[in-house]
Amino acid sequence: EVVEKIVSAISMAAHVQIVDHSMDPDHNRAVITFIGSPDDVRKSVLAGAGAAVELIDLNKHKGGHPRVGAIDVIPIVPLHDVSMNEAISLSYTIGKDIADQLHIPVYFYERSAVMRHRTNLALIRKGGYEALKAHGLVEGREPDLGPSELHPTAGATVVGARGPLIAYNV
Numbered sequence: 001e002v003v004e005k006i007v008s009a010i011s012m013a014a015h016v017q018i019v020d021h022s023m024d025p026d027h028n029r030a031v032i033t034f035i036g037s038p039d040d041v042r043k044s045v046l047a048g049a050g051a052a053v054e055l056i057d058l059n060k061h062k063g064g065h066p067r068v069g070a071i072d073v074i075p076i077v078p079l080h081d082v083s084m085n086e087a088i089s090l091s092y093t094i095g096k097d098i099a100d101q102l103h104i105p106v107y108f109y110e111r112s113a114v115m116r117h118r119t120n121l122a123l124i125r126k127g128g129y130e131a132l133k134a135h136g137l138v139e140g141r142e143p144d145l146g147p148s149e150l151h152p153t154a155g156a157t158v159v160g161a162r163g164p165l166i167a168y169n170v
Contacts, residue, residue, distance in 0.1 A: 002030075002055045002056065003021060003023050003030045003032070005051055005055060006030070006032065006048050006051045006052055006055065007021050007032055007048075008051075009047040009048050009050065009051035010032060010034055010044045010045075010047055010048040010051075011034075011044070012047070013043045013044045013046070013047030013048075014036060014039070014040035014041075014042075014043035014044045014047075015036060015037070015040050016034045016035060016036035016040050016041060016044045017034060017035050017036060018032070018033070018034045019033040019034055019035055020032075020033045021033065024065075026063075026064055027063050027064045027065035028061065028062060028063030028064070028065070029063055029065045029067065029072070032048065035079060038082060038086065038090045041076070041090065042090060042093060042094055042097065045074055045094050045097075046094070046097050046098070046101065046102075048071075049071045049074075049098055049102060049104075049157070050101075050102060052070045052071045052154065053070060053071070053102055053104070053151070053153070053154045056070035056153070056154065057070075057153040058070055058129050058153060058154065058155045059152075059153060061129075066122075066125040066126075066128045067125065067128055067129055067155075068107075068124065068125055068128060068129050068132060068155050068156045068157070068158060069104065069129065069150075069151070069154055069155030069156045069157045069158075070153070070154040070155060070157075071098070071104070071154065071157040072125075072157065072158065073109075073121060073157070073158045073159075073160075074091075074094060074157065074158070074159045074160075075110070075160060075161075075162050075165070076088075076090050076091045076094070076112075076159070076160065076161045076162070077161070077162060077163065077164055077165075078161065084111060084161060084163075087111070087161035088111055088112050088161040090161070091108065091112040091159045091160050091161045092108070092112065094159055095108060095112075095144070095145050095159040096145060098145075098146070098157055098159070099143075099145040099146030099147070100146075102151070102154070103146065103147055103151060104146055104147075104151045104154055104155070104156060104157050105137060105143035105145070105146040105147055105148070105149070105150060105151070105156040105157075106143055106144055106145040106146045106156070106157055106158070106159055107124050107143055107144055107156065107157070107158045107159070108144045108145075108158075108159055108160050109121050109124055109158050109159070109160035109162075110160040110161060110162035111160060111161040111162055112159065112160035112161045113160065114144050115144070117140075118144075121158060121160075124158050125158075129150075129155045129156075132150055132155065132156060133150060133155075136149070137149060137150065137156075143156060
């Protein structure tokens, strides 16, 4: 139900096409893939993020996959007629939207990283939400944008432009 509500918020916010969505109960994580113009993607990301903030409380969340927030990672992948530089710019705009409107700390990764050590998503996620909650956003863990404290229920989020990713879990 939660994933369907987030998918609905994404699809209703702008003219985007939902390509796929899935929920993995073992990892307790969802992946929602959609495409559209940069402006429509921006609107839909914010709507989906807003729905996730309303529906997910990480203090009650358990899962096998590392995550730092209810909106863990937002990869921006340039496709047809969008350059990597445009995708990077869009990622910064989306990050600012999330920080300003949802009051969530934001980290930039991959091609959008503003700190060299943050290009690797695994390093940003190190220790997950629990480590960020226990130790705070200090000592190199301060966010690139937004509040200097975790959102009380949604944690933090990571946004970045990158190329396509083909992955599988064994």
